[in-house]
Amino acid sequence: xxxxxxxxxxxxxxxxxxxxxxxxxxxxxxxxxxxxxxxxxxxxxxxxxxxxxxxxxxxxxxxxxxxxxxxxxxxxxxxxxxxxxxxxxxxxxxxxxxxxxxxxxxxxxxxxxxxxxxxxxxxxxxxxxxxxxxxxxxxxxxxxxxxxxxxxxxxxxxxxxxxxxxxxxxxxxxxxxxxxxxxxxxxxxxxxxxxxxxxxxxxxxxxx
Numbered sequence: 001x002x003x004x005x006x007x008x009x010x011x012x013x014x015x016x017x018x019x020x021x022x023x024x025x026x027x028x029x030x031x032x033x034x035x036x037x038x039x040x041x042x043x044x045x046x047x048x049x050x051x052x053x054x055x056x057x058x059x060x061x062x063x064x065x066x067x068x069x070x071x072x073x074x075x076x077x078x079x080x081x082x083x084x085x086x087x088x089x090x091x092x093x094x095x096x097x098x099x100x101x102x103x104x105x106x107x108x109x110x111x112x113x114x115x116x117x118x119x120x121x122x123x124x125x126x127x128x129x130x131x132x133x134x135x136x137x138x139x140x141x142x143x144x145x146x147x148x149x150x151x152x153x154x155x156x157x158x159x160x161x162x163x164x165x166x167x168x169x170x171x172x173x174x175x176x177x178x179x180x181x182x183x184x185x186x187x188x189x190x191x192x193x194x195x196x197x198x199x200x201x202x203x204x205x206x207x208x
Contacts, residue, residue, distance in 0.1 A: 024053060029083065032082060033083065048113070106179075114139065117154060134163040141156075143160070165201040168196075
């Protein structure tokens, strides 16, 4: 494996960018925040990345201690990639970057791809507390692990158990939240977000 490129600057920001500054790396981290993913699943949810670049970035992430690869036991018998603890520490970095970049979203362009779970991190920034949250959109369902200290931050599909809160909203409302034009609390107050469930997160959203 060729040596990692470096800015050769004695600066923590430069050192961080040595590891995650290449194109696609942070978006791979975004996908792996959902937990272990197969290469084919990563490629499907990163439209526009070539197979060569994806393979190269994953190798770099393994080398730099951000991700690991392991073989699932039978009957799965597939290799999956997952974040290390060091890689998972990039969650607040992605959240800060997403908050900073929400003003750049604007209207969705005809060429823009979208996946339902790409709304997970913006919604997670709006939740104050801990618990399992299921989100239902027209594009699909996903779930969030608010306040999770370890393990997946979100996942595709319905919640794996009884959610503490169930949020139902349309794409326009979720997009407005993602662009910073509407808060989740405002959406609930205005009736644009339906909240059900008896967990503390659901009660907090209804009572705010």
